Amino acid sequence: MQVLTLSPFYHDLLDALNRGLLMSVALIVPSACGGVLIGILAGTVRAFGRPWMRSIVAAYAALFRGTPLVVQLFVLYYGLPNLGLYLSPYSAAVIGFMLCSGAYQSEYVRGALLSIKKGQYLGAQALGFSAWQTLQSIIVPQAIRRAIHGCGNEIIYLIKYSSLAYIVTCMELTGEGKTIATEYFRFTEVFAVIALYYLTLVSLAMLALKKIEKILFIPGFGRN
């Protein structure tokens, strides 16, 4: 027995959007994690790597920050098959998001690492810390706190640009919604509801980030 009956339009819409939401989350979560991971690796190499490694990684970051994400997705999905490499829409989207997000994340990580003053290294070394212990106990904990705000912002961008996945036929929120909108020719309502979905996702992410920033907060840190 159904207590609440929705009109067929809303029934279809919510059905599609909930399906799309699952796909969006399935895109965003691994892309955000992968992006942060790539960002940490690339950012660390850009800050401390040997010159030749630094230039390779800097070229990667410049390439992915310098070209539109849509173009990157097209190359991954429609271009790579020319080289005999076939990616599913989902894989193409996740790989594209990871690489793009990683390029931006590497900027924040690199900046955070380079902003740590020489005195912090000297203080640790003078107590007998090894290079690894210095990195682990002093540099990384400080760099995380300096990078968290920028990295969090990038994840919020990622939530929104994940909507580009539908361009390579990966049916997430925007793609599912667009199908319904075209079917019923009711664009305003559909996209208003889609906007609400994204707003909710972003708000949740912001809440989580605020929480993390609060946990990591240290009085007076980063103001010098």
Added chain:
Amino acid sequence: MNSSEIPVLQADKVSKSFSGQRILNGVSVGLKRGEIKVLIGPSGGGKSTLLQCINCLVLPDEGSISLAGVEVDLHNKKSLYQLRQQVGMIFQDFNLFDHLNALDNITIALRKVKKISRTAAEKRARLELEQVGLGDKTDLYPAQLSGGQKQRVAIARALAMDPQVLLLDEPTSALDPELIGEVIAVIRNLAGKGMTMLMATHQISLISTLADEILFMEAGVIVERGAPSLLLVPGCGSKSAGFCDRLSELADGECKC
């Protein structure tokens, strides 16, 4: 008292160049247990570089460093880490870890480097903070401490490692005049307890009252060395006496303003 004849720390003919320029030129310093030596001389003379060469924060190009008669292998990282555990260093600008409170600035090295348990490390850290009069500041972060308090935490942090020797690089130079006294008191207290120290300082009171020997350093060479009672006699014509005269004139000048 034969063992007291072996220097706790001996730097021998240490030389260092930066980009082709000789900053230290064959400098030798030895410290016996309980001895206090003070490095003075014009800025840029190489005092900081010498101190950093002694605990190998800067690797000497030539020369040797020995601890209790045993030469340190400068090409072995492990032996450098060992050396630094035994030779404490106090910097002009403190170099406290900005993300750790006063207590953890001390416990982190005890736990990570000395592998002491957290509880034992905290107990020791509290004790050291009490010794420098900061028993009630354990939970405060560097940004919440005054310069004098930061330097006292830095001293407590170095002492918690049980160093054989303490190197101090102008420990009061970055402090506001009214905060210098509290750090000087801590250093005097250490001297009273027989701590072996090599200190670069422009603080007349420390030079004249604490030094067993003054080392006057200029252009990477120790050009004058001797007891304050010999070198600081007014009008004796020594570089050290002239230098200290100029320092006290500067200090007096400041007071008149």
